[in-house]
Amino acid sequence: MRTLTKDTTNKVGELVILMGWVHVRRDHGKLIFIDLCDRWGMVQVVFTPANKELLASADKLRSEWVVEIRGNVKSRPKGMENLELPTGSIEIEAEELQILNESQTPPFALDTDGYEIGEDNRLKYRYLDLRRERLKKNLILRDKVIAFMRDFLHQRDFIEVETPILTKSTPEGARDYVVPARVYPGKFYALPQSPQQYKQLLMVAGIERYFQIARCFRDEDTRGDRQPEFTQLDLEVSFAKQEDILAITEELYLSLVRTLFPEKKLTLDSKGRIPVMTYKDVMEKYGTDKPDIRKNKNDREELAFLFVVDFPAFEWKETDPSISSGQGKGRWDSTHHPFTKPRVESVEQFWQEFKEKPGQMLADQYDFVLNGYEIAMAFRHMAALPRELTAWS
Template sequence: MRTHYCGELNSGLIGQEVILCGWVHRRRDHGGVIFIDLRDREGLIQVVLDPDRAEVFALAEQARSEYVLRIEGRVRPRPEGTVNKDLPTGEVEVLGTGLTILNAAETPPFQLDTHSADTSEEVRLRYRYVDLRRPEMQERLRVRSRVTRVMRNFLDDHGFLDIETPILTKSTPEGARDYLVPSRTHPGEFFALPQSPQLFKQLLMMSGMDRYYQVARCFRDEDLRADRQPEFTQLDIEVSFMTEDALTGLMEEMIRRLFKEVLDTDLPNPFPRLTYAEAMRRFGSDKPDLRVPLELIDVGDLMVDVDFKVFSGPAQDPKGRVVALCLPKGGDLTRREIDEYTKFVGIYGAKGLA
């Protein structure tokens, strides 16, 4: 059906006959010569169709955006001055000698070569199959695939077994509500979808499967929030006969390899470590984002004798705390913005803000 992906063509293939399949990303008619940018998951290639081959040219005239084509042709260098340095395949083009329209297409609901922010999310989700054709969306799927592959390879190399656990199970007392699935064979009874494979991991450890992992699907019947969603995927791991430090070191090594192989980013060895007490004292959170340089500074000793009881009270209380956050350009905040931040920090237990 095809010999190459569009994005694979380069100067090393000049002179070769190729067969390509893909979508019409863009079509241009330049004075009797038709140019088609053909797109597949690996990228774009420019296809040139001359009127010398009347039948092929007539089909090319019918092609429109998002038509699915099969094109036969010969790879050749682009004419001098027309090389596209922004395109990996920009040094070559394909002179089309055969064309088949595999599928016609209606006019797309939005342009695929525009930024996703220019199209409403509602429209993108309604036409998800079109949205997923965007290069940025396809790259995200490729990154996810590479992440999963690197993790699997690393864990396989370190003696972990990839074991699949059941999806239909019993309800377990965890942090959120379970999704329930009615049983046809047992009227009035229900299966629960697992929030995580916790029970099965423990069974596997007791059974002697001392290193287990699974890229597991998890389900939680709760309202959508910034850090919660109804279903998600997590890397699930359980081990026996391993110390906490050994397991932590192994996971750090896996994350370092993951960032290096997927993003070509070097992470420190070892990772920086904070005690719970230090994290709470400096950031007020047990999972601080260390990319944010803002830290809490204790000023209780300065507030003990002030007349403002809102500050002096907590400063004198052994369980109280008064801290300052040095905010760049904080002096530019309006009173309204400060009041909104005061409401916001109340969500996390702060008694006040000034």
């Protein structure tokens, strides 16, 4: 049975079978050393003159060749340990070597962080680029983050539900990707920009607490914080108020950072909580609704989360650009969408405030900001649409 490189330190004196990639071959004359890599790490293998045929085979090895090695695990001689390597206290004395696959010389070095290589070239050979230690760590860390989120939400009675990928086109913030429907000529499916409608139907169905690690697709220009295909943590909760959602979001992200990123420094308020500011206050103080509130904006280890609440429910949209007056020909439109709940307790209060000061009405909506980037948003839906609002709309 194959032994992983990370387990070799517990098998001193035993015969093991290793499989992986040749990272480096070093020829010391009578001895040949290779560093053998697998996903879990690296271990040194030594070929000795005791088996000349084996030594000759090892002499042919080159970087990135795939091999199977059978050998004995031995402690390294005193003073020759490699303290920078988790397996640096041992080495494998090879007894058998099988070359599983040879490799051409890679188009670029794989033992660097890769920043010095052009992105187009790295993407062309992505399967090689992903062998890079930095990128492997990123994938492993991403997996840990998703596993943490799943465990956290399952412990709080959330149910993970996968919603359909082939769906109907609906108005969203970007253009849809469309897929021809073979059995319905002339008709198309759309790939979801978010699971919005399906998760609301799950609430109607009585699921109450839903989450999904959701794939989303948006046909828009790629930017630093935008790409056509991405993954998001999607949540929906029934019978919850804004403070309930803020609380679970805060607990999730603070727990995640403290567990998986203990080296990070959190910027919190005097009570050890994520700060909360109103939309009005952040606009007056910072001139943006997604401010970077880090104490030291050059510190890559500092994380400054912020909840921005009390967004305007309505904004004035002019329908005739030839009218310069701020209250010319136009209408009051929903800032987010028509089903976001205004912060009122009754239809009567809604009508009174809308007639008197529509621009000052607030929405039950918040944004979640990290170091100057919006990383999440949430809002409360109207539980019902009264006749008065139906007539008004």
